[in-house]
Structure formats: structure tokens, C-alpha cells
Amino acid sequence: MTRRTRYSALALLRHGLGRQDWPRVVDHHEPARSYQVVIIGGGVHGLATAYYLAANHGITDVAVIEKSYIGSGGSGRNTAIVRSNYLTPEGASFYQRSVELYEGLAAELNFNVMFEQRGHMTLAHNDSSLRTMHWRAEVNKTRGIDSSVIGPGEIKRLVPFMDVSANARYPILGALWHPPGGIIRHDAVVWGYARGANAHGVHIHQDTEVTGIDVTNGAVTGVETTRGRIATGTVINCTAGWSSLVAAMAGVRLPILTRPLQAAVTEPVKHFLGPVVVSGTLHVYVSQTARGELVFGASVDPFASYSTRGSLEFTENLAKHVLELMPAIAKMRLLRQWAGLCDMTPDFAPIMGFTAVDGFVVDVGWGTYGFKAAPVAGEQIARLVATGSVPPLIAPFSLDRFENGRLVGEKGAAAVGH
């Protein structure tokens, strides 16, 4: 890190005794007339990419353009699940690198991202789900990922409140158990990357919207923003739920539908739930935060929309299904629910890499599972931009796979268990 105050117990003491203000995490700048790289979207992907461009490749003439405030999109609305037990070899290897980066992220960024590896459990309620769990476990093991199928006895030991009896409406036959999975503090990750990028000299422009992308002779030449034109030869699209609209500004069509995803949180209670628990059959998952709230999520709403309003239908279905798993929490009260936008691809895998427009790079298609991918996506996209070649880890996720029919089918591991 080049210029920033290090956070430490000593720094805390010094600030406390001296009654000094802490320096701003993100400095304010007027937009420059040009940057080497312009990143559209100040979510975790845009900020991580900016950080790794600067930290790993010394490319600091970078602007992150965010139309609202950093983390205002999916990055501040997700349920913060991190795991790597995906179904395809390409997906599992990719997400495994992210888990490894997350494990060292607090130290790298000197920012407590509160990563709690409490384990991730995906329940199987029927034979076909159980078969998929075995399949995932075998693929995972070939990638060195800690992942195995466990039975109802072990499930009950890990989650004593779970109804594993044969009388349950959807009896639990087994589960995919992934000890390194867990939850993280999403806003801390966003602010940690923002602080790191800012310290390296990256300009983060909040309240600044990109309204157009200039393309001349098939190559990017700049972006139009609500604060003026910025010349650049490289634009990275990190706008998730808005990514097809932004790509269209450069004349690039993405196979993406934007769909809302809702989540909800209860009042805090004493800790009783260790792992993250997912049921694909019941379309629900639950984890308990460090503060004691239960966080619930589900699958995306069954329609395309840019609305982030919650619905009563979601809450009713959620409550019904959660109580089938854990009848003992019937008296808990929901505090609030919210929604975010998800950029869904046909194969439930992301799109990363170059496009037909020279200098227009995409890091999109993050659907309901992209928060956990931010470190590896940022690292790899930064490498792609710095070297001009596609790193092997992200080569399977290119945009042209939809033309060539080389899909990366991740639906079996990504539809509900984000």
C-alpha cells in the first residue's frame, strides 16, 4: 500500500488519545480528462479489479465510475455466502481461488472483512438431489476442495435444530458438506477494496453515471458521464444487474436477463446455528450473522425486472419453507426484507473477458452468486487487462461460448445456494 494510515491497536490508541479524525477511506477527486482504464460500477467487482490493477500490476491511472454510492448494488444487498463447491471443474477451480484469496484478504487489505468459515451444507430431499451432491463432491475432490456427502445423523449433529425425522414433509436424505464455506461481511469487503484502491491512487467517482460509451472504428475511445467526457482506451463493465444496458452503449449484446432476488433478516437471537444451510428443493437458505440475526434467501423472482421492491409472496413462501426445516423458530419475527438485481445468464455461469469491441472488457453475469467471486474475478480481469491475454482460469467463461455452444452448466450448484 502506498499512502494510507494502517489500522492497528496502536493506531486506535493514538487516535483515541489524540481525538483525531480518521482519514477518509475514499478521497474526492474531480474526474480527469482521461484515464488509462475506466471501470464502470463501484460494486465489489469494480473495486476489486481496480485494487488488483494497482496492487499487482502497478496500473494506477484508473477511475471507478459509480452512479450511486459504492456497494449500493448487489454488493451491499447480498447474503454474503462464500463457498467453492460448484458442479463443473471450471467453476470449482475458479471459486476455490476466490476462497483462498478471501482467507488472506483481511491481512492483505489491513481491513477486517469478518470471514467466518463455519461450513456450508446443501440438503438433499430426494434421490436425484443426492446423486447431484455425490457428483459435486467427486468433482470438488479432484480440485482439492474439502467437500463430501453426509447422512442425517451427521446433519443433526452439526445443526441440532433441523428436523431430520422421516415424518418431515420433505425428509432429508443427506447433504453436501463443505467445511471451508461460510459468510463474510459484505460491506467490509467493499470498503476494504475501495480503501486499498484509493490508497494506490485510483480515483473513485461516486454519484457519477456513465451515459454513453464512445466507439470509433471498432475500438473504445472514451465514456460519456454526468460529469463530462473521459477519454480512455479500456473500459471494464462491472455493472451486474445493469450490465446488458451498459454493454448496449458499446454496441455489445449480452445473453443476460436481469431478475430481482429477495432476502430477509430476523431479529437477533442467541447463537444456535453454525453452518449455512441450503435447500434447493425448498428454494430457501439460512445463516446466522455474528450479531445473531437469521438471514434468509431464496431463488430469483420468476420475472425480469429492474425493480428492487420486496413482495409478500416471497415472505410467505420463505416462512413456510423455513419452518419445514426448523419448526422450532416459528415464534421469531422478521425485521426486514429487501431485493437486489441479478444478471442471469443461460448457464448460471459468469461472462468474463474481451468482446468484439476492442478495449471493451466484461466482468458480468454474476447472477445470484457473484459476491464470493469478486477477489478472483478482480485478480484475473486485472491480469487480462495488464497482459492483453486471457488467463487460463477464466478462459472457459468467455462471451463467445454462447456462439460456440461451450456452456458451463452450473445450475445444479448455483440456482438456490448462492
Ligand SMILES: Cc1cc2nc3c(=O)[nH]c(=O)nc-3n(C[C@H](O)[C@H](O)[C@H](O)COP(=O)(O)OP(=O)(O)OC[C@H]3O[C@@H](n4cnc5c(N)ncnc54)[C@H](O)[C@@H]3O)c2cc1C
Ligand atoms: C438478495 C441477494 C443475495 C445474494 N446472495 C449472494 C451470496 O450469498 N453470495 C454471493 O456470492 N452472491 C450473492 N448475491 C449476488 C451478488 O450480490 C452479486 O453477484 C455481486 O454483488 C455483484 O457485484 P458487482 O460488483 O458485479 O455488481 P453491483 O454490486 O451490483 O455493482 C454494480 C454497480 O454498477 C453501478 N452502475 C450501474 N449502471 C451504471 C452506470 N451506467 N454508470 C455508473 N455506475 C453504474 C450500480 O449503481 C452498482 O453499484 C446476492 C444478490 C442478491 C441481490
